[in-house]
Amino acid sequence: MDQKKLAIIATKGTLDWAYPPLILASTAAALGYEVQIFFTFYGLQMVRKDLSALKVSPLGNPGMPMKMPFGPKWFKGINWNIPNAVQSLVPGFESFATVLMKQTIKNNGVATIAELRELCQEADVKFTVCQMTVELFGFEHSDFIDGLEYVGAASFFEFAGDSDICLFI
């Protein structure tokens, strides 16, 4: 049987949306798939050396529970209904929410983005990066981790055209 192929386009630059492409890519690799991720637009944040731009905000995201990662169980269960107006006006609210989310991730035995990224690279997931958006956003190749290939849309289709599964995330 031919090796199955998974092609992913990673376009989001928030902490929560960095998970799906890296989880699916690393798992598929463990199942024996040949995997390639094409990082473009805000997805570039996932392959930067400095991952601190990946944040998460409940602002304008009604599906995100706002719970505390510490304290007794009853306290952790409270969903803090913070009005959008407060979230947008209080300086540092996004960073605060990100700190809470990172603690929750740790408490739940969920891998960090840096860890998943490393697991992907160890498992030979190929990371390709959209050169056009690198220039558009004023990044330098030195802003990114090693092991990337800088390409254009045509290169993506060379792999994706033969893939069994293709996801836009």
Next chain:
Amino acid sequence: MNFDKELDARGLNCPLPILRAKKTLGELGGGQVLKIIATDPGSVKDFAAFAKQTGNELLSTAEAGGEYTFFIKKK
């Protein structure tokens, strides 16, 4: 059941138990058995799916006190 290596995946969440299992199986030879202990309830279906797709044989699955024990025989 006899096994050749044990993997403690307790406290780890998806997809880490599968990724660690895959890596640990790589250290074993064909026919050797890996024992895995996990606490992620999702791992029950996941290890069955992993075995089916990779050709490694899932010998048994057991649950006791919130812990899941799997025995996988390497292809």
